[in-house]
Amino acid sequence: MQSSSPVPNQKRSVLSVSDLNREVKHLLESNVPLLWISGEISNFTVPSSGHWYFSLKDARAQVRCAMFRGRNRSVSFQPQNGREVLIRARVSLYEGRGEFQLIVEHMEEAGFGALMRQLEQLKAKLQDEGLFDTARKRNLPYLPSNIGIITSPTGAAIRDMIHVLGRRHPAAEIGLWPVAVQGQGAAQQIASAIKKAGHSGRHDLLIVGRGGGSLEDLWPFNEEVVARALAACPIPTISAVGHETDTTVSDFVADVRAPTPSAAAEIASANAAELFKELENNSIRLYRALQHQMRHLQQQVMLRRNRLRHPREQLQNRAQQLDHLEMRLFAAGQLQIQQRRAQLTAAHRALAHCQPHRRIKEKREHLQQAAAGLQRSTELRLKHSSDKLSHLAKLLHNVSPLAVLQRGYAIAMDTEGKAIKDSSNLSTDQKVNIKLARGNFSARVENIED
Structure with missing residues (x-):
């Protein structure tokens, strides 16, 4: 192994x-x-x-x-x-x-939902910044002489707009600013064209738009760069993107929203037949107004002619007015003289009434009367006071100790001159003074009884 x-x-x-x-x-x-x-x-x-x-x-x-x-x-x-x-x-x-x-x-x-969310976020942002406010919308010119169009040079939108403008407003010049209206870079091209066309000085009005399409096809007109270019454009703008049911951010920012490019051309122009009809109506109104004015002026001339008089008649009237004024002046002078004379007479009388020697005499008589009255009053007061004094003297005499002594009474006083009122205040062999009605004498106490 x-x-x-x-x-x-x-x-x-x-x-x-x-x-x-x-x-x-x-x-x-x-x-x-x-x-x-x-x-x-x-x-x-x-x-x-x-x-x-x-x-x-x-x-x-x-x-x-x-x-x-x-x-x-x-x-x-x-x-x-x-x-x-x-x-x-x-x-x-x-x-x-x-x-x-x-x-x-x-x-x-991903997909459609992402685009819609992005669109709503951009709309809310621009709304908060005031780019959708109606207060900033401008009125379109009535008869623009030059109309700028920003769109694809090969689409049906430009053909429709040129056809409508040629029929309704053939005198207007059309300036085409060709751009891509969908795909990569289209938004930047549109924004750049808006800026250039707005500042070129050639146009009175600007139309920005394209024909219909899907949300992705119309998306460049939902881009922020296009919206801000429209908001900054110095001339009035019309947004014409897609069909009537399509709505883009550009529609909210532009001064006017058109449902289609053809409708934008109609909004930007006036119908030639309507203009001729309006011109005819205005001519009729002007002729009638001139006739009315002429009749009014003729009436004014006749009225002033009736009021116009010969110079001799005017001189006579002026002379008569002068005589009348002269008589009024003389009468007023006489009235003034009479009033002054009456015032002078009244003053003379007042002065005579106020002569010094007369007033002194009156005052002297008044003083003499017052002195006599004062003397009488003084004499009466003195007599009254004398009578009262005599009465008081009699009353005083009646209650005086001296009057009692005259009736045979005497007053016992101690050595200090105080009246002795109680025998208990005496002592045997005490010296006392006795006051009589006439004269005094001294005595000694020998016996005391209660």
Whole structure:
């Protein structure tokens, strides 16, 4: 039996698992370019780090994907399980588990839904900026002499517009700015043409549009660059994109929206037959207005002729007015003189009434009467006061101690001159003074009785 051991001198190249995974990762990332891949999201998770981890699958297979926080911040929608997406990713390997995975650098919604979401986001943005406000819409010129058209030079739209303008407004000049109206780079061509045509100074009005088509075909007129070019255009604009049921961002930004390119040509022009009819009506109205004005002027001339008089008659009227004014002036002067005379007489009378010697005499008489009255009043007051004093004196005499003494009474007083009213205040052999009606004498107490 032979041994299965290797030959001793044979050298082996042995890799660790980590080395193997690192080599495979390097081979994948260095040899496989960035890829666009579509599929359905499943197992979508967002850990606290903010990175996104999910599987991208179709009916027969799936692949693990990772989109790191620095990249997923630019995604304009929230991924969900079951949503179809389109990603741009590089192929890699997660070394820790040896798992094949995609490192996602860009993600967008796939198909029609993505386009509609992008369209709604742009409309909301421009709406917030005021680009859709009716206040900024400008009126179109009534009869533009030069109309600029930005569209495809080979489409049916330009033929329809030229036909309508030639029929309705043949005097207008048409300036075509040929652009691509669909496909890659069409939006940039349209925006550039709007800017150039608006600043060329040639046109009074600008029509931007194309014929009908799918949402993808009309998409250049939903691009932000076209919308901002229309908003910045210095001349009025008409948006005429697709059919009546088609609506693009350009329709909201332009000054006027036309349902079709043919309708835009009709809006921009006036019907020649209607203009001739209006001109005829205006001529009739002008003739009637002139006739009315002439009749009015003739009436005014006749009225002023009737009012016009001969100069001699005017002089006579003026002379009569002058005589009348002269008589009024004389009468007014006489009235003034009479009034002044009456005022002078009244003043003379007032002055005579106020002569000084007369007023002094009146004052002297008044003073004499007042002095006599004062003397009488003083005499009466003195007599009244004297009578009152006499009465009071009699009353005082009646209550005076001296009057009592006159009736034979005496007043006993101690040595200090105080009246003695109570015998208990006396002592035997005490000296007392006795006051009589006439004179005084001293005595000593010999006996005291209560």
